[in-house]
Amino acid sequence: MAQLxxxxxxxxxTECLRRLPFQHFPAATLACEDWKLEIESPEFFQGRKVAGYSQPTIVMALARVGEETGGSSQKNVRRPTYRLAFCDLKTGTWGELQPIPEFSKGLPMFCRLAVAGLNLVVIGGWDPETCRVSNAVFIYSFVSATWRRGADMPGAKRSLFGCASDINGNKVYVAGGHDEEKNALTSVLGYDVAKDDWIKLPDMARERDECNAVFHSGKIHVIGGYSTEAQGVFDASSEAFDLGEWRWVQMQENFLGTNMSARTCVADVTGRFCICQGSEVMVAYEDADWRRVAELPVDMGGVPACVMMGRNKLLVIGSGKSDDPHMFYELDLESCTWTKLEAPKQHSGHVQSICFLEI
Incomplete structure (x- = not known):
C-alpha cells in the first residue's frame, strides 16, 4: 500500500484516520482511494474501538416538534412527521441524517430501525402521506453517508412487527406483526444486508401482532404481542429461535409476568433483559424472575422507547404527558443511578424507534 x-x-x-469523527468519513473516503480502502476495512473500525476512538451513537425515528401532516386518505387526522436523528453520546452532538430519497417529506410511520455493522436499516412502515403499508427496505452507510434500496420484505405487507439484528451486525430479523387484513402473523424472516437477500425461518407457535424481538446468545427472542382474536389484549409469553439448531427451542408462558406491551423490552450481550413496567425498571435473566432495579425519574410517565447502550447502560425516553417534550435518561445498571441526557428542543419529539451503535 502507498503511504496514506x-x-x-x-x-x-492510520492513527490519525482513526481519530476522525464519523461525520468526516464521507469526505475522507472521497479524498483518497487509499484512505477509502483503509476506512472501509473491518480492521480499521476494530482498531478504532480498541483505541477508544469509537463514537457511541443513538439513532432515532424522531417526530419533528411542531410539525404535523394530514395524509390524503385521512384529511382530518393530524400526524407527526418523523425524521432520522442521531446523538453522538461521546461529544453530546445532535444532528439529522439525510432523508431517504423516496421519503423526503418524512419517514414511514411505524417503520423499524436496526443496525447492521456500520449500516442503518430502515424496514417497512406506512407511507406518511397515503398511509399505505410498505415492505420497502433502505440501508444507510455511515461510512459514505449514502442511501441504497434493499430488497423488499417478501410475502404479505406487514405492520407493527418485531425487529432485531444479530450480535455481529450481519443480519436483521423481523417477526410477527399483522397483514393488511389485520390478521396477526406467525411468520419470521431474516435479511442478509451484505447479500441483499431474504430467507424464511420456521413459523412461531403463536400469532404475535405488536410483538417485540431481541437478539442474544445466538437466539431470536420474540416477546409479547397478541393474536388476531385478542386484538390488543397482550400476551405475556415469549418464544426463542436458536439459529445454530435452526428450530424454536423455548416457550415461556409468563415471561413478562403480566399481560402488557413488550415494546420497552431490551437485552444486553450477557443475556440480561430489561423492561419498563409501570413506574419501575425491571431486569431478569432468561430463566429467572424479574426484579426491580430502579424507579423511573419522577418527571417521566409514559415510556415509548428504550435501548441498551453497551453492557451496563440503559437509555429510557419518555415524557410526563403525551404532549410534553420527551426526555432522555441514562440508567447505570451497576450503580442504579440516573443521568439526564440534555436534548435540544428540536430533538424532544416522540421517539418511534431507536437503535444504538458504536462507529
Missing part, C-alpha cells in the same frame, strides 16, 4: 499520508509511517497515518 506523505512523510508519515502508515501506522501513524
Amino acid at each position: 499520508i506523505p512523510s508519515l509511517p502508515n501506522d501513524i497515518a
Whole structure:
C-alpha cells in the first residue's frame, strides 16, 4: 500500500484516520482511494474501538416538534412527521441524517430501525402521506453517508412487527406483526444486508401482532404481542429461535409476568433483559424472575422507547404527558443511578424507534 499520508509511517497515518469523527468519513473516503480502502476495512473500525476512538451513537425515528401532516386518505387526522436523528453520546452532538430519497417529506410511520455493522436499516412502515403499508427496505452507510434500496420484505405487507439484528451486525430479523387484513402473523424472516437477500425461518407457535424481538446468545427472542382474536389484549409469553439448531427451542408462558406491551423490552450481550413496567425498571435473566432495579425519574410517565447502550447502560425516553417534550435518561445498571441526557428542543419529539451503535 502507498503511504496514506506523505512523510508519515502508515501506522501513524492510520492513527490519525482513526481519530476522525464519523461525520468526516464521507469526505475522507472521497479524498483518497487509499484512505477509502483503509476506512472501509473491518480492521480499521476494530482498531478504532480498541483505541477508544469509537463514537457511541443513538439513532432515532424522531417526530419533528411542531410539525404535523394530514395524509390524503385521512384529511382530518393530524400526524407527526418523523425524521432520522442521531446523538453522538461521546461529544453530546445532535444532528439529522439525510432523508431517504423516496421519503423526503418524512419517514414511514411505524417503520423499524436496526443496525447492521456500520449500516442503518430502515424496514417497512406506512407511507406518511397515503398511509399505505410498505415492505420497502433502505440501508444507510455511515461510512459514505449514502442511501441504497434493499430488497423488499417478501410475502404479505406487514405492520407493527418485531425487529432485531444479530450480535455481529450481519443480519436483521423481523417477526410477527399483522397483514393488511389485520390478521396477526406467525411468520419470521431474516435479511442478509451484505447479500441483499431474504430467507424464511420456521413459523412461531403463536400469532404475535405488536410483538417485540431481541437478539442474544445466538437466539431470536420474540416477546409479547397478541393474536388476531385478542386484538390488543397482550400476551405475556415469549418464544426463542436458536439459529445454530435452526428450530424454536423455548416457550415461556409468563415471561413478562403480566399481560402488557413488550415494546420497552431490551437485552444486553450477557443475556440480561430489561423492561419498563409501570413506574419501575425491571431486569431478569432468561430463566429467572424479574426484579426491580430502579424507579423511573419522577418527571417521566409514559415510556415509548428504550435501548441498551453497551453492557451496563440503559437509555429510557419518555415524557410526563403525551404532549410534553420527551426526555432522555441514562440508567447505570451497576450503580442504579440516573443521568439526564440534555436534548435540544428540536430533538424532544416522540421517539418511534431507536437503535444504538458504536462507529
